Amino acid sequence: MTMHSNKRESEATFDETLSFQEATRIRRSIRGFLDKPVPDSVIREVLKDAQYAPSNCNTQPWNTHIVRGEKLKQLSQLLHGKNDAGEFSPDFSFDQNDFYGEYRKRNDALGKAYYEAMNVMREDKEGRRRVGAMNYSFFNAPQAAFLFMPSFGDNVRVAGDMGMYGQTFLLSLAARGLGGIPQTALGFFAGTIREFLGIPEELKLLFGISFGYVDEAAPGNRIYMDRVPVDTSVTFHV
Ligand SMILES: Cc1cc2nc3c(=O)[nH]c(=O)nc-3n(C[C@H](O)[C@H](O)[C@H](O)COP(=O)(O)O)c2cc1C
Numbered sequence: 001m002t003m004h005s006n007k008r009e010s011e012a013t014f015d016e017t018l019s020f021q022e023a024t025r026i027r028r029s030i031r032g033f034l035d036k037p038v039p040d041s042v043i044r045e046v047l048k049d050a051q052y053a054p055s056n057c058n059t060q061p062w063n064t065h066i067v068r069g070e071k072l073k074q075l076s077q078l079l080h081g082k083n084d085a086g087e088f089s090p091d092f093s094f095d096q097n098d099f100y101g102e103y104r105k106r107n108d109a110l111g112k113a114y115y116e117a118m119n120v121m122r123e124d125k126e127g128r129r130r131v132g133a134m135n136y137s138f139f140n141a142p143q144a145a146f147l148f149m150p151s152f153g154d155n156v157r158v159a160g161d162m163g164m165y166g167q168t169f170l171l172s173l174a175a176r177g178l179g180g181i182p183q184t185a186l187g188f189f190a191g192t193i194r195e196f197l198g199i200p201e202e203l204k205l206l207f208g209i210s211f212g213y214v215d216e217a218a219p220g221n222r223i224y225m226d227r228v229p230v231d232t233s234v235t236f237h238v
Pocket residue numbers: 027028029030031110135181182183184185186207223224225
């Protein structure tokens with residue numbers, strides 16, 4: 001294979017990881033982790049991979065906070081309390097009622113797969129609440145990343161950059177046999193998390209990523225979301 005010239009190659013130490021295509025296609029959202037911390041050295045490699053994400057005008061706006069151990073347990077308790085009390089403090093709005101047409105149908109398909117996997121009936125409000133609250137136990141992951149960003153203009157470009165960073169992070173985990181889940185649900189408590197971690201007000205929380213070793217037996221990992229065919233999403237123009 002010929003590689004185009006890349007100055008960064010000289011500083012790269014490549015590990016044994018899955019191929020690009022394997023990692024991309026094997027990645028899925030993991031909602032059940034083993035109680036086994038990921039070694040520091042591995043977390044650092046994942047963070048280094050994510051650092052290579054592109055960004056508008058090279059701003060590299062990601063400010064990532066990794067929380068582990070006792071600190072994560074304390075945060076989990078705090079978030080469960082706030083969630084039970086309905087004390088939300090989001091930096092960005094989010095309303096699933098905004099979805100329409102095909103987008104709503106795809107969201108419904110996720111809900112159906114999710115609640116079926118968790119053995120919760122659609123009309124079981126308490127069951128759905130309990131399943132949703134698993135976000136605040138970080139799906140049992142012993143570590144989570146919180147993706148904070150500065151606010152520029154209407155924030156759309158920055159959010160795009162953060163998405164690129166987040167996906168690179170997730171693909172790096174997948175390539176190493178690890179799992180992760182991006183969680184907008186963590187962003188619902190941005191103010192609480194910012195205060196708990198002592199992060200300045202100017203940084204906003206878009207989402208978090210719980211990550212770690214996959215618990216293959218966890219019910220939350222029985223969810224496999226399909227994709228619509230390429231030609232549904234893509235139009236070729238000649
Ligand atoms: C930015 C972002 C935020 C998400 N937030 C949540 C969340 O809060 N809780 C959750 O269970 N899943 C969350 N998801 C996961 C999506 O439900 C999932 O990506 C989608 O259903 C496709 O499934 P897959 O990731 O397994 O391919 C989020 C995904 C993204 C990209």
